[in-house]
Amino acid sequence: LGSTPITFKDTKLADSSASPIPHTAENGYFRNTAPPPPPPPALIYVDPEELIDPTLIPCQNFTINIDVENATDLYAFMFNLTYDPLIIEAIEIQEGPFLQNVGPTSVLTSEINNLKGYLVFAVTLLSPPGANGTGTLATIRFHVLEMGATQLTLQEISLANPTGDPLPYTKKDGYFANVLFATLFVDPPEIIDPTKVPGSFFTIDIKIKNIEEMYSYLFHLDYETTVLTCIGVYVNPVLNETNYSSSFSVEEWKGHILVNVSYYPPANPISTISPISLVTLTFKVDALGTSNLTLHDTEILDPNGDPIPHETENGFFQSVIRDVAIVSVTVYPTKVYEGFPVNITVVVLNKGNLSETFNVTTFYGTTPISTKTVENLAPGENRTLVYTWNTKGLPACHNYTIKAEAHPVPYETELADNLYIDGTVKIKMMGDVNGDGKVDIFDLTIIALAFGSKPGDPNWNPDADLDPNNIIDIFDLVLITLNYGKTC
Structure with missing residues (x-):
């Protein structure tokens, strides 16, 4: 059990005349364990948060930092910063020391668009581990064009760990003015x-x-x-x-x-x-x-x-505590054929002392499955929500991580327990009754043992009902023979 990057090295493609074919290689990643719980959100912010200085008249320059606080295993980042291009223009972006203190880095994107008033900056480490703690991600130098004021707004932020998983974050924008308001x-x-x-x-x-x-x-x-x-x-x-x-x-x-x-x-x-x-x-x-x-x-x-x-x-x-939490997520079954339903049972708890109404969304990977509303959940009360995930269209031989997230209620400060990750659901090949990644004699044996059974019979096996029509019959045998010998 574990995880590993799957990385191409020295790839070559050639046509029928042995001439090289230009191409790019896309690496992969394998994991057969559930991801760990997400770390506490990092804070990414403009420093200083507010810069008001009447001496910064046109033709003067000033700098700001984009800092991060309480980062956990930060391997790569990207942000977009917008500003009023009639008041200021960006003239330089320099990488800060936060990632460089851990190891060599590469600047992936460094773009300034003073016509539209935004800049984009992205950096990654070249090898694990990621960086932890607090520091400066980037330093930006601006040139003052006019008297006035502008917001310095962070958006399109991405923080990632060494395996490419997104890291949670909060943000604080900035403000510049050279006139007093x-x-x-x-x-x-x-x-x-x-x-x-x-x-x-x-x-x-x-x-x-x-x-x-x-x-x-x-x-x-x-x-x-x-x-x-x-x-x-x-x-x-x-x-x-x-x-x-x-x-x-x-x-x-x-x-x-x-x-x-x-x-x-x-x-x-x-x-x-x-x-x-x-x-x-x-x-x-x-x-x-x-x-x-x-x-x-x-x-x-x-x-x-x-x-x-x-x-x-x-x-x-x-003077009240507002805190909602996901306390359990249960998935059944954990191995299904494409198109078969999966039941997801989510238990939510009001850990505060005020009745709450909020939404709960389930996901496979990062894709939402469904959202339900919990209404008037009393303090100390829990409630069970049942979701049905339709797996139609999902490719076989893939595992999907299931999670549930309670949307924060206003002024909720404890957010770590709003997300609960259950584990994985495997989409099986048709005929892979025991879910071992191949259709073979063992799967035929399971169907044979359940042949002729219906729900309630002692030898009933729902995994052998491939059609599914609540009876194990000749049609199930036909379906398994169509894939016999295939493996994931």
Whole structure:
């Protein structure tokens, strides 16, 4: 039992006149064991995640890294990075040291398309093992064309191990700007903490960044009053400026906060690129649950009373655990003829403390078989799903890995148990009754022993029913003779 690459070496093809025929060779791979459970997802991200620098004017250059964190056995990677070609253009891609620290590498693809605003980069090691840990995959140099802002979006990402199997990952995109665009936001953006039980407390900050000449601000914030109670509003003296007036109100019955702050002479206008806290809000947890923390109807003014354009970023609170899992996958039969059905039984479990509705998809290899919806699965409850896989059209003498995946529910953080790999199903040749890869006298003997039987008879054998019509008869013998002597 094991696995191995199947690699061509020194291939030659010739025509009838002994002239070489140009060709390419495609290698293969063999495995007769179930693949191991997938490793935890790696994180691939743009570093720095946010680059906001007004000094990066047109004709200046800057660099970013594409980094990976918590990689497991990474042998090859590919990514596509998109950007606004009216703002910046890519001028160079260099391979990072992460794979090179393990062994020799080869750059498979290095493409820059500044007309459409994307680049593609792919690298592989030349021999196992793969790389583990954290490091830089690539360094990209950009040239600034105009003032403005652009997302740096990672897409079409592929990570693979030495056997070519895909590795799971999550990603974080980047952002570049050489103009300031103010952002009013909730910090932290998410609090997901099952220890925040009723009676406990937590705080959030309403912060501002990338702001110039702010002289007053106003915001409304809504929250779920059945889950939270606001018990404190504190206006921070930003940059030690104390010449301001403030007012606030809390309408607990509908979960609404209003804060209004205005500066007055001799106060200096507030300007900052780095985030600073304007207001600190304190909440008491009333019940287990979730709550959006939504900013709306915000206003920021300069000393002349003119509005300052800005964007807002909301927050989220969750005091419940959201975790669904696949706990078992059972396949029967594990050896079938092409076109015969395979039953796949999947058991799902709600490991959280909130009723969940989610989808579960079964696969053979990477091809989906079917998706079913689990509705209102209570905490601690499991449920059994039965799928039927139609194997029509699949070639004989092939093994297929069966797996089931529970689609993540919102704010689920434990994803390793969402995927369960069962093993393999073999598609047999017609007549290979015992599934040993050849049609021979042993298969004829099995059919002879079951001849004339029907389901329920003591000598009934479903593998001998080749037609299948629930009786072992002369037609089954004819089918086996058509393939007699064949092997996989």
